[in-house]
Structure formats: C-alpha cells, structure tokens
Amino acid sequence: MSAARDQILGSIRKSLGRGPIEGEAAATLHQRLATPARNLIPARTAGQDTAGLGRQLVAKLGEAACSIDEVTSLDEVPARIAAWLQRENLPARLVQAPALANGLDWTATPTVEVKTGTADGSEDTSVTPVFAAVAETGTLVLLSDAATPTGLNFLPENHIAVVRRSQVVGPLEDVWSRLRAARVEAGGAVGAGMPRTVNLITGPSRTGDIEQRIQMGAHGPRRLHVIVVDD
Amino acid sequence: MQSTSRSFKQNAHHALQDATLQRALGNIKTGFQEKRREVIEALPEFEALRDTGRDIKNHTLAHLDFYLERFEENVVAAGGVVHWCRTPAEARETILAICKRRNARTVTKGKSMVAEEIGLNEFLEANAIEPIETDLGEYIIQLRNEPPSHIIAPAIHVTREQIAEDFRRHHTDLDPNRRLEEPRDFTDEARAKLRDRYFQADVGITGANFLIAETGSTVIVTNEGNGDMTQLLGKAHVVVASLEKVVPTLDDAATILRLLARSATGQEMSVYTTFSTGPRRAADLDGPEEFHVVLIDNGRSAMLGTEFQDMLRCIRCAACMNHCPVYAAVGGHAYGWVYPGPMGAVLTPSLIGVEEAGHLPNASTFCGRCESVCPMRIPLPKMMRHYRTREYERGLTPGTVRAGLSLWSFLATRPALYRFVTGMAARVLGAFGRRAGRFRSLPLAGGWTGVRDMPAPEGKTFHAMWAERRGSGK
Numbered sequence: 001m002s003a004a005r006d007q008i009l010g011s012i013r014k015s016l017g018r019g020p021i022e023g024e025a026a027a028t029l030h031q032r033l034a035t036p037a038r039n040l041i042p043a044r045t046a047g048q049d050t051a052g053l054g055r056q057l058v059a060k061l062g063e064a065a066c067s068i069d070e071v072t073s074l075d076e077v078p079a080r081i082a083a084w085l086q087r088e089n090l091p092a093r094l095v096q097a098p099a100l101a102n103g104l105d106w107t108a109t110p111t112v113e114v115k116t117g118t119a120d121g122s123e124d125t126s127v128t129p130v131f132a133a134v135a136e137t138g139t140l141v142l143l144s145d146a147a148t149p150t151g152l153n154f155l156p157e158n159h160i161a162v163v164r165r166s167q168v169v170g171p172l173e174d175v176w177s178r179l180r181a182a183r184v185e186a187g188g189a190v191g192a193g194m195p196r197t198v199n200l201i202t203g204p205s206r207t208g209d210i211e212q213r214i215q216m217g218a219h220g221p222r223r224l225h226v227i228v229v230d231d
Numbered sequence: 232m233q234s235t236s237r238s239f240k241q242n243a244h245h246a247l248q249d250a251t252l253q254r255a256l257g258n259i260k261t262g263f264q265e266k267r268r269e270v271i272e273a274l275p276e277f278e279a280l281r282d283t284g285r286d287i288k289n290h291t292l293a294h295l296d297f298y299l300e301r302f303e304e305n306v307v308a309a310g311g312v313v314h315w316c317r318t319p320a321e322a323r324e325t326i327l328a329i330c331k332r333r334n335a336r337t338v339t340k341g342k343s344m345v346a347e348e349i350g351l352n353e354f355l356e357a358n359a360i361e362p363i364e365t366d367l368g369e370y371i372i373q374l375r376n377e378p379p380s381h382i383i384a385p386a387i388h389v390t391r392e393q394i395a396e397d398f399r400r401h402h403t404d405l406d407p408n409r410r411l412e413e414p415r416d417f418t419d420e421a422r423a424k425l426r427d428r429y430f431q432a433d434v435g436i437t438g439a440n441f442l443i444a445e446t447g448s449t450v451i452v453t454n455e456g457n458g459d460m461t462q463l464l465g466k467a468h469v470v471v472a473s474l475e476k477v478v479p480t481l482d483d484a485a486t487i488l489r490l491l492a493r494s495a496t497g498q499e500m501s502v503y504t505t506f507s508t509g510p511r512r513a514a515d516l517d518g519p520e521e522f523h524v525v526l527i528d529n530g531r532s533a534m535l536g537t538e539f540q541d542m543l544r545c546i547r548c549a550a551c552m553n554h555c556p557v558y559a560a561v562g563g564h565a566y567g568w569v570y571p572g573p574m575g576a577v578l579t580p581s582l583i584g585v586e587e588a589g590h591l592p593n594a595s596t597f598c599g600r601c602e603s604v605c606p607m608r609i610p611l612p613k614m615m616r617h618y619r620t621r622e623y624e625r626g627l628t629p630g631t632v633r634a635g636l637s638l639w640s641f642l643a644t645r646p647a648l649y650r651f652v653t654g655m656a657a658r659v660l661g662a663f664g665r666r667a668g669r670f671r672s673l674p675l676a677g678g679w680t681g682v683r684d685m686p687a688p689e690g691k692t693f694h695a696m697w698a699e700r701r702g703s704g705k
Contacts, residue, residue: 005315008474008528012296015535021297029297033445036480040283042276042489064502098516118516121430137500146514154459172485179481194309194446196518197463198506205456205502209368209386210394210414211255212262218367218418219425220456220503 038173045136045170053135053168054228060138064203065216066224074103074162074229081127081160082109084225090158094125099147100162103129118149119156126152127160132175133168133226137202140226141175144197153199159221161201164231172200232350232378234583236567239590246561255388256562262384263553266497267604274493284490285608287483288544291475292535298444298477299526305447309509311522319349322527326351326436326469329523330360333467335433341451341458342366343438344382344547345471345527347569348582351436362436363428365457367421374401380563382570383495383549388562391417425457435465435519439472440491440546442524445480448508449524452491452501459505467521468507474531475543481506487546490606494548530582538617542577544607549574551601551611557594566591573601573611580618589627592618650694657688664688 013019021029045056058068069080085092093113096104101116104127119126128148132141140161144150153159169175179194205220216222235242246252271277291298303313316322330338338355340346340362352362352373364373368386372379374397379385386394395411398420410416429435437458441450449470451458462468478484492498511518534540552558552572563571568588570578576591592615601611622628623636642649664670664687672680679685690696 002315004317004321007317008315008526008532009296009299011528011532012299012474012535015532015537016293016295017536021294026297029294033301033479036445036482038482039287039486040276040279042274042280044274060499064500121426139500139504144511144515144518146512146516149516149518150459150463151517154456154463172488173482176481176485194448194506194508196507196509196511196515198448198508199459200500200504200506201502202498202500202504203502205454207367207418207455208262208496209366209371209384210417211391212258212384212387213414215414215418217422218455218457219365219422219460 036176041171041173042136048135048170050165050168053170054165056135057133057138057163057168058228060135061203061226062138064138064224065206066138066203066226069225069227071227072230074231075105077162077227077229078104078106078109078112080227082112084160085112085125088158088223091124093123094127094160095119095123095152095156096127097129097148097152099129099145100127118151119154120151121155123156125158125160126156127162128152130161130163130167132178133163134170134172134175134200135168136171139172139200139202140224142199142201143179143195144199145195150197150199153201154220157217157221158223158225159204160225160227163226163228165228166231168228232347232569234568234579234587236579236583236588236591239565239567239594242565242567243561243594246565251390251393252388252562255390256559258387259553259559263497263549267494267550267553268497270493270497270499274489274499277490277493280486280489281606281608284487284546284606285544287478287486288607291478291483292540292543295474295477295532295535298479299474301444302442302447302477303526305444306509306522306524307447309447309522311447311509311524313524313526316525316527317529319527319529322349322471322525322529323351323354325525326471327354327358327360329467329469329521330355330358330434333433333521335360337361337363337428337432338434338436339363339365339429339432339461339465340369341435341437341453341461342369342385343436343471344379344569345438345473346436347379348473348529349471349527351471363425363432365425365429365461366453366455367418367457370421370425371397374398378564378569380571381549381552382547382572382574388564429460429464432461432465434467434469435461435463436469436471437462439470439476439524441484441487442472442477443479443481443484443506444477446506446508448481448506450484450504450506452488452504454496454498454502456503459503462505462507462519463517465519467523468510468519469523469525470507471525471527473527473529475545487606491546491548494546494550494604494606534581539577539581539614541609542574542581542614544609545574545578546607547574548606550604550606554600554604556596556598556600561594566594573615574609577609577611577614577618585618585621585625586627589618589622592616592622650692653692654695657690657692661688661690 207218580588669684
C-alpha cells in the first residue's frame, strides 16, 4: 500500500494516542457494521398502516412540488399518462424503463409514441418504476440496474414515476432494510452489493442560485409526476 | 487557493462600502433563516437528532482509521479505487493522472469545497484541461473568475444585473438583445449551455457529503441534479473528499441527512441525495466506467486529539454563516479563503495556520448564534477563543490591542480600582452627554463613533446598582 496511506493512518493513530484497533475492540466495530443498528427515528410515520402511509406520502410529495395521480391498477397507467401529457401540453412521446416494458400495456393509447431503454437527452418524458417511496419526506428511491437506467431519472424534462402501494415505507431506514434483504436474497454479501447508484429523489430539480429565488428544472426534470398504484 | 485572510480588516471595510454586495446579502434572512426555523418547528425530534448526529460523528472520529480502512475495502470490492493524499499537491497530481490516462480535454464538476481547497480548477487549466462548473452558482462565479462566497450558495453575493452582464459577455453565440431579467431566464440559459458540456466531458468530478464505510458508497446532496449528470455522463467518476466525511453505516447517514437539509436550505430533504458505489455494472445501460475516490487529509489528521477535533464534525450545512451577524455584514469574500463565516473562522486557521488566518477568529461578536444553530453542536465560539489565545501567545496580536488588554487585566484584577475608574467614567461621560444623550465623537473611540453615536451613560454603573439592589433586598 502507498506511503501516503500508511502515513495518514499513522497520523490519525498518533493524534488519537493509540495504535491500530485490534482484538475485541475491532470485533465490536466490525459487528456495528455487519448488523447496523437504527438510530432515533422521527415518530411521524410510526404505527401507520398502508393507507396512512399512502396519505402521508401523497401529502409530502405535494409539499415537494410533485404532481400526483392515484389509480387502482397498473392497467390504468398508460391512459392516465396520455391524459397527463395532454393536460401539460407535452409531446405525446416518452421513453420507459425496460423494467416497465412487460408491465405497461400501451396498445390502448396508440397516440403515445413509446420507446424502451435509457435516455440520450433527446426525450421529453421518461417513465420509471421505483424501488421504494419514503412517506416520511415524500422521497422516491430509484436503483440503477440494466432494467432501470439512471439516465431516465435526470435527462428528460419530465419524469413520471410509478409507485406501487406495497413500496411505500415510513422512514428512510426501512429502505435500507429492504435493500439489505434484497442483497442477501441475491446472494450478495452485506456491505458490498449496492447497485452503482441509489437515487433518493424529493421533488423536481430546482435551484435558488439566482438571488435565492427558487426555480424548477435547473438541470434535472422540471416536472416530477408520481402515479400511485394499488397492488 | 491563495489566501487573503491576512487582510480581513481591509476586506471587510471594502465589503461594508459595497452597495451591490450589501443588497445581495439582504436576501439571507428570508432565504435561509426563516425557512430553517419553519422546517425545524415541524420536527419535534430535531434537538434529540442533533445529539445523535454529534455522537455518531464523535464515535467515527475516535475510530477514524478503522472506518476509513473499511470504506476502502468496500470501494475496492465494488470495483473502485481509493487514492490516499496527504496534501493538496498530491491530490491534484492524482486527479491529473486520471484525466491524462483518459486523454481528458474537459471535465465537468459538481460543487465541491474540497476541490476549491486544493485549487483544482487553476491546476487543471494550467495543464490544458478545461474544468466546467455545473452547479448554477459555481458556474456563475467561474464566469466571473471569483471564488465562492458561501459554502452552499456560492454566488449569493451576485445580483441578477451582474449575472446578466456575465451571461451576455460569455454566451456570445446567443441573441445579444435577449431578455435576461427573471430568474427563469438565467436558469434556462445555463441549463441549455451546460447540457452539451455534460456529454462532452471525459471525466466527471464531484465532492462528497458522506462516505459510507458499510458499503463503500460516496454520497452527494444537491437540488439541481448537476452532480448526478456529472457522474452519469463522464466516462470516469472522480470523487474528491476529505477524511472526516466517513460515517459507519447507511443508518448513520440517514440520521445526519435529517439534520443536513433542514439546517442548510430549510428543506426536509434536498431534491437529490445520491449514493454512488463503484463503476457501472456489466449490464448497466449507463454510468461511468471508472470510480475513483481521492481521499484528502490536508491537516485533518493533525486536528484529531486537539481542542479543534470537534470541528471535524462539520457537515458543511452553512447554518452558522446564515445566522452570523458578521457574515451578514461583510459576506464571504472578506474571509479571504475557501471557508467563510464562523466555521471558516475555525477551520481556516486549522488548515492554513494561525499566522495566515489569525484575524478570522476575531471576526466574531461571540453572540453564540452559530453554536445555537449548528446541527452537530460544534462549540464554535469556544474554539475561536482558543485561537485568539494562540494568536496572543504567539505575539501576533497588534500592539494597541495588547496594550488595551493589559490595561483591562490590570483594572479587572483590582476590583476597588475598577469600581473607582468605571464610576468616575460614568459620572464624567454622563455629565458631558446629558444634554444630547449621546456622543457624536469620543477620544480613542473613533472606530465606534465613526459609524454610529455612543449613548451617554445615565446614572450609575452596573456594579453600583447591583450592590444597592442586594442591599435593599430586591
């Protein structure tokens, strides 16, 4: 290992007045990482059932300047998207995540031009699923994957996210639990096995850099439209 | 970055006379203070979370070597590389080597205070690589060739009219008569200009708000999405981070995230909080091919175990400067280096030395607002006092101040003499100032009366009144 590495670690230990952490002390710290404990979590979402979490999520999404639609089944989603594009005066074309290709049936909405893949910057609107949605703060959680490329979350001016009710959790810590469980299920070791990118997204892109006046659509999407689906 | 912290007094003097700057600084109160207060009132657990956040950071700092080693192991396991750098020079050379290996002509940059600290932009330019700042505020000050004046709102000192001039001067391919009035006009123009640059960039450089030991992830927190475009579209993602950004677990990051955005911009969460772990996976359709973490010490390890260790808990939210009366009066450039405001007044002398930055800890009224709003409960005034002591001990304090302090300590350690002198002063000043109730000028107090009147004392000294009250049993 590099001389700089050794010297930095040595300098830390010298300043702290001790040598490397070994034995029982090291075992305790390893345990802290292997079985992460939750810290204090705000009571805001404690004890809420699915319906309660859904209401809290919708309220928080609204505070974060998202628009929201609620539907009872995935079958309704294409028509609702077509209607939303029309209402917002947006072109009737979009790019959907490969993960949705089998889930959304666009045959009944032939006016909407749909392609599947990632974004190259030319698209106006993307449609993606989410991994989870955090009711505590109205935060969507999206993971990078071959079927859910990250470009869809940032490049188009309009992002439509499809959230299933079973994906709504209370605090952010519930997302970590689900992420760790998914990794263990997939055979990944705890600690490694994170996807390349985990995006926590709370509302559309914005900036306050011009005289502290908030403007939407700084670099990412100007509009974030969330469709909550019963399942 | 070359420091001008030595000339803080002159810098501050110029800032106070600068009408445009004063107008720009007027936005701080509504922009930051009120939003923070409202969002904190909506979270009953906020004070308890501050304690938890402080404890997480204290635990991490006490075991910093352990957690950095685990962080590195997990970065490597995910296919990334950690580059350990002792000094700004080592960090610059490391980044340059990565850029050269990729034959980089342009690099895009998300906002990073550590990149400012190591003077990265000037260095890349000197090596024929064009750095492009993508955060709107950073982009504006890059056009203006200025350093940031605030750690989360780098262009807070600039007005719309000034930005309009800058955009017209630099975006010469656009219609010179286009409208540049509303904030929307500026945002749209910068968005369009920077779009192409993301796709051209060979390397994307971002900072990090956290490093996660558990997973080897780096975390950035932004509102614009520029840091995400930077790392998504660059062929290589280089993360520049200082040692103390590491936290043990995702749960620990979740706790501190609840403090960060609330303290910074008054949001519950910033729009984008992004965890990056390694390069793109084999089947991924997008993302960078390489992932590098440039881990920088630059004086941090030496702060451990000293009276300044608590400063390493800082999460760069800027609440201290947003609530500082001195910052609000003079702005960030007066502080003369990368980090302004109360956190800068402590961190700057720690990183570049008390000889260079000894003035900064004096730029405080010790009103204590910085400590009262600091989400990590950093005792900023106490640490500024430590630096004042050091400055005095090393003989760096000016002669007039030393003489004044000597006179004060002579009096303050002789209570009878002190009461006699202050009693006389109160009577004499009271008698002379009775008619006007104030003094327009006073000998030896020109610094005060030059900009405001001195109220004339009315009646007795505090000591005398206190003695009377106690005597009468009130």
